[in-house]
Amino acid sequence: MELLGSTRTATYARPKTSHFLPAISTMASSYRNPQQVLAMNPSANIWRTNSYYKSSSVLPLTSSTQHSNFDLVRAKTIFYPSNRTTLTTRYTPDDWYKSNHINYRESExxxxxxxxxxxxxxxxxxxxxxxxxxxxxxxxxxxxxxxxxxxxxxxxxxxxxxxxxxxxxxxxxxxxxxxxxxxxxxxxxxxxxxxxxxxxxxxxxxxxxxxxxxxxxxxxxxxxxxxxxxxxxxxxxxxxxxxxxxxxxxxxxxxxxxxxxxxxxxxxxxxxxxSDGIGFYRGIDRIDYxxxxxxxxxxxxxxxxxxxxxxxxxxxxxxxxxxxxxxxxxxxxxxxxxxxxxxFTNRISETADTKNNLQAHLAKTLQEIFQTELLIESLKKALRDKESPLKVAQTRLEERTRRPNIELCRDNPHHRLVVEVREIEDTIQKLQERLMEAENTLQTLAKTKVTLEHDLSIKANSLFLDQEKCMSMRKTFPSLPRLVGYT
Missing domain, CATH: 1.20.1270 (Substrate Binding Domain Of Dnak; Chain:A; Domain 2)
Structure with a gap:
């Protein structure tokens, strides 16, 4: 007995051919008359989606159901009457075929x-x-x-x-x-x-x-x-x-x-x-440089x-x-x-003897200046040599002032250190005095040297006028190649 409100059961037929799905083709033979389908199965004109079907029972698999001539399977579903209006067909099959042919013609x-x-x-x-x-x-x-x-x-x-x-x-x-x-x-x-x-x-x-x-x-x-x-x-x-x-x-x-x-x-x-580096330059053909x-x-x-x-x-x-x-x-x-x-061939000055004598005295003065300069350097070195002993003696005295309490005694080493410092200071003073004397002597010799040189230049002026300034200069007159600019 069927339940109230259930729809008519649909029968699904499985083809006995080896292919489950039909071939897809645009040939005329692939289209069938829908009237024949309706005549063979009157219940096939009602189309329903799977969402409106519900299985009511499951058939047991027995040896008789697995027989090769088993063709039909019945499935019971429950239909909700409130959704019946959604199952109505929107287009007819002729409209569908016409639409396909129009698409074919437009595509071609x-x-x-x-x-x-x-x-x-x-x-x-x-x-x-x-x-x-x-x-x-x-x-x-x-x-x-x-x-x-x-x-x-x-x-x-x-x-x-x-x-x-x-x-x-x-x-x-x-x-x-x-x-x-x-x-x-x-x-x-x-x-x-x-x-x-x-x-x-x-x-x-x-x-x-x-x-x-x-x-x-x-x-x-x-x-x-x-x-x-x-x-x-x-x-x-x-x-x-x-x-x-x-x-x-x-x-x-x-x-x-x-x-x-x-x-x-x-x-x-x-x-x-x-080539690399080519590009677009819009409007370049309209510009004339x-x-x-x-x-x-x-x-x-x-x-x-x-x-x-x-x-x-x-x-x-x-x-x-x-x-x-x-x-x-x-x-x-x-x-x-x-x-x-x-x-200018016979112009020789008469002051040559005096010039030679002055040159001899000047040479002796220069030698004495050299010796005095050596003495000054020796005195300066002696003064520098006295700096270290004086530093030692003064450092000893300064260090001994740090002796504590009763140890700060004016003993014999203290007296000797004081005497040593005074002796070194006296020596330095005498060397400095002697250095000043040597420097004064050097200045005197330098003044004498300047006087001799000045007198020598005065004496040499007569020779310089004719022999040095006139004849000597004229000996360097340019040669002909130099006068034409070759050398």
Whole structure:
């Protein structure tokens, strides 16, 4: 007997085939007429979920239930009438099949559209890839041609810079020679002027306007004339060097720009799609930083080279003029120098004996100063040697003052220590007095030395005027190679 409120039991059939689940396919044979199913099983049109069924009994497993022709299993469930409205069907099976066919058609249409778009896109990408590759190759070719132009003008600039550097070095060398020659004239001019100045110190009848003084005056005039011409050419050489360096600077600046441009264009020429350092620069194609055109670019470098060649020609001409000037001035000064030296051949002073005597006394005084300095060092050492015994004696006295109570006795060691301290202090005092005497003696000797040296300088002044100041200085007159600036 069935319980009240229970639903009709559903019968589940197990197929006898080897596969438990049916095959999933979109073929028409996979769909069956729902009317046939309802006719075979009228109770199958009511669909209920598992949540509304509850098992009422469990069939025991016996040998008869395990028989191979056992097909049906009955299960009793309890139905709650309050949830009956949730079990109503929302769509019909026709709606379900129509929905599936619509999905199939839409899927096929979208696939065909996607396939067509894919083919068109692939063809477009291939065309654009070829166009991009051709454009990139043409750009690389143009950059390569630009690199060839830069290399050509760079070689021209390098060649002209080398020539200009050589010319600047040559003009610098001639300029240094001219400067050395001009500096060399200062010595002979100073010698001639000092000879005239010292000869003014002659006294009495010796103060005459003789041939020596005439030749010295002429020598000063010749040297000053040569110096003036050298200075003018030196100023021209300095100005020409400035012009040469200006042209060289323009060439080097242009060459530096060419090197930078070549490096940048070479980097751009070797850039590939797989190169490192490439990136996006938005709007760079709309900005033009150009300051020249190809014609003005090549003309700029050509003008720099022409300017450099013109400066080199002027520099070469100036060098020839300086060479001629150096040769002329050196001959003029050397001839006049020989004329003056002839007049100075017999000028020997008569104060040589007095000078020798003063030098002998000065040597003895210096020896005595040396001995006195040794004595002072010995006295200082003796004073330093007395410091340690005095410290010992005074330390003993100080330590013995710490004897306790009755032990603080004025005994014989105490008397001897007091006598020892006084003897050492007296010795130090006498040594200090002797040191002061030695230092005073040294000062007296130093004053004597200064007096002798001053008297010796006075006595040597006569010899110094003619022999030392005139003839000795004129023995160091520059040679011809030095007057032309070679050494």
């Amino acid at each position: 249409s979208s696939r065909k559209s996607a396939e067509r778009l894919r083919r068109d896109t692939i063809r477009l990408m291939q065309d654009k890839e070829q166009l991009t590759r051709r454009t990139q190759e043409n750009t690389s070719k143009n950059i390569g041609e630009r690199l060839n132009d830069i290399v050509f003008w760079r070689s021209e600039l390098s060649h002209e810079i080398d020539n200009m550097v050589t010319e600047i070095a040559a003009l610098n060398e001639v300029k240094r020679r001219l400067e050395r020659a001009l500096a060399e004239t200062e010595g002979p001019l100073q010698v001639a002027q000092e000879c005239l100045y010292h000869r003014e110190k002659r006294m009495s009848i010796d103060l005459v306007h003789d041939d020596v003084e005439k030749d010295l005056t002429k020598e000063v005039e010749v040297i000053r004339s040569c110096q003036e011409r050298m200075r003018r050419h030196l100023e021209r050489a300095t100005a020409q060097l400035a012009s040469n360096r200006g042209a060289q600077h323009e060439l080097e600046k242009d060459l530096g720009d060419k090197v930078s441009a070549q490096r940048i264009d070479d980097k751009c020429h070797h850039l590939r799609n797989t 150009s300051v020249s055109l190809p014609d003005s670019w090549s003309k700029f470098t050509d003008d720099n080279i022409l300017r450099s060649q013109s400066e080199r020609a002027a520099s070469n001409k100036l060098r020839d003029e300086i060479e001629i000037l150096l040769s002329t001035t050196s001959n003029e000064m050397w001839n006049q120098f020989n004329s003056v030296n002839v007049a």
